[in-house]
Amino acid sequence: MTILIDQPEHAVEEETKVLVDEEKELVLDGGFLAPDTNSFGHTFRTYDAESERQAGVENFYRINHISQTYDFVQRMREAYGKLDKVEMSIWDCCELLNDVVDESDPDLDEPQIEHLLQTAEAIRKDYPNEDWLHLTGLIHDLGKVLLHPSFGELPQWAVVGDTYPLGCAFDESIVHHKYFKENPDYHNPAYNTKYGVYSERCGLNNILMSWGHDDYMYLVAKENKTTLPSAALFIIRYHSFYSLHKSEAYKHLMNEEDDENLKWLQIFNKYDLYSKSKVRIDVEKVKPYYLSLIKKYFPAKLRW
């Protein structure tokens, strides 16, 4: 039998706090408490489970790996780098993402605005003083607006999913690597060696990455003269580059500045990945805080 006793609110809060702190210490030495499974009951980033959703994700990567080529990326960077599609604020863009669902993601089928706020709020809890990192959480996936009709409604394979360099060999650690065999660059001797068109420690800034929401949002932030620090731009630009920040491939292309920025990306990644859940954030409640950050780091209207 359970006896319910009315308790003063703060007493309950105290108790939960102690428990959470203890759990954190046990699991991640004072850092972030990562859940074991996603909302579908799988471990995060499982790409080989058998389910209808997984089949969709695998098919996504098949088309992505066949179609992203050095030439394609060059054309997209040039076309979208003009930023002549739309004029809008950062918050307008968050709202546009309300309708977007990412077909490459085995861990999340919620609208993207939920994911943005879940990431930002989870970071804010553990790093209350790094307001630039909260805002980075909020905007890191805004490049997915490329899926929207006003941006030419690009197909999913050209917007979402993990990213990787073009112009050198595709590393085995990239998910569903086998499908690269059907990519024309895979057979091009200029592009299929360890260094390809690059040189040792040339810096990630000189690498052409597969085209998608990361590089696009980086261009938008940079060209609209954000005052966010360089670590924020690095996070936005490389957060889907899992073969680097998780599997440590392509490290021979990084320079010293990349080494520094990578530390922040690795912190960020835990929040991006493990905050994905069915727990909804009250948008109206947190909106004023994020509007104040947007005002601090961005112009009122941006060119997209």
Ligand SMILES: O[C@H]1[C@H](O)[C@@H](O)[C@H](O)[C@@H](O)[C@H]1O
């Ligand atoms: O499916 C996900 C999703 O598209 C994320 O936004 C991206 O950053 C990840 O790297 C990718 O695997």
Ligand SMILES: [Fe+2]
């Ligand atoms: Fe992303």
Ligand SMILES: [Fe+2]
């Ligand atoms: Fe994300």
